[in-house]
Amino acid sequence: MRERAMTSETLPVAAGYAVPLPADHPPIRNGRIGVLMMNLGTPEGTSYWPMRAYLREFLSDRRVIETSRWLWWPLLNLVILTTRPGRKGKDYASIWNKERDEGPLKTITRSQTEQLAARLAPELGDRVVFDWAMRYGLPDVKSRLEALLAQGCDRILMVPLYPQYAAPTSATACDQAFRALMTMRWQPAVRVVPPYHDDPAYIKALAASMRASLAKLDFEPEVILCSFHGMPKEYLLKGDPYHCHCAKTWRLLREELGFSRERFRLTFQSRFGPDEWLQPYTDETVKALAASGTKSLAIVAPGFSADCLETLEELDVENREFFMHGGGEKFAYLPCLNDSVEGVDAIEAVVRRELMGWV
DSSP: OOOOOOOOOOEEOSSSSSEEETOOOOOOOOOOEEEEEEEEEEESSHHHHHHHHHHHHHOOOOTTOOOOOOHHHHIIIIIIIOOOOOOHHHHHHHOTTTTTTTTTHHHHHHHHHHHHHHHHHHHTTTSEEEEEEEEEEBBHHHHHHHHHHHEEEEEEEEOOSSSSOIIIIIIHHHHHHHHHHTTOOOOOOEEOOOTTTHHHHHHHHHHHHHHHHHHHHHHSOOOEHHHEEEHHHHHTTTOOOOHHHHHHHHHHHHHHTTOOOOTTTEEEOOOSSOOEEEESSSHHHHHHHHHHHEEEEEEOOOOSSSEEEIIIIIIIIHHHHHHHTTTTEEEEEEETTTTTTHHHHHHHHHHHHHHHHHH
């Protein structure tokens, strides 16, 4: 495909050829394509105030907490934001990337983006620009969209890094991008990567990663839990497809690996508050397995594109303790795809498909 010019002297047209602009025309940069990788977010530090700011933004999102505001606001501001930042700050400190002074989610998302850009650069040149953002915290979605526009991107592919669609994850990331677009006089054309929970490239990447991780263990797990982030059951009943997407990923991955239902089990973690969440719960399953005599256990979290607090601390530390203190003898947490070759392979396959027609 012919490269389209991106100077103030010419303007691309539909056929792909450049036409001259009038001498007095203001400078224009366009004709490029942006790819914006979007993940959940991370606090800017582990002390009280950075943690409070992050939790306030996250827990104020109506997509995340759908409880009536007159019930939720007093609880959030008078109780949760007073006590929770200190506790969660200690958890974050245990997994913090001290070299870069940032959460691992930020480190990994940056690396995924840089690797993807390096892979596609020989083929696409500088016509496609890659960037990344966090829904909560920094770098924020609005500033990165503006940065892509400033580099001449008049088409932008948004990539929510959530294989399974959920309103509190995929939808809220897009909400934030659309809010930014609402302020722009000249909006770019946009596409959003759909959920890729059943994409063959994603399933094969997960299977390859799991096989490699299991091969490194000095034991063979009797049971492997396939743990996804939880969600209030009410959201499912309102029509959120998340549970179905998780179940399909679990089934396809189980079939790819050749595991039985008894050995490879679906669970949900990270519940919050008194309401019923998607079941079975990961922590209760871990405790029950230990109590029933299971001696070796592994957990994998395929719904997370990158390791974060919910995997490195909740699964690998908290649930490890539940199992070992309950009578278990061998425990392993199998890493997320992260910025591994397999992980970037899966993202590349999805991005390439969604760029079709633009490149």
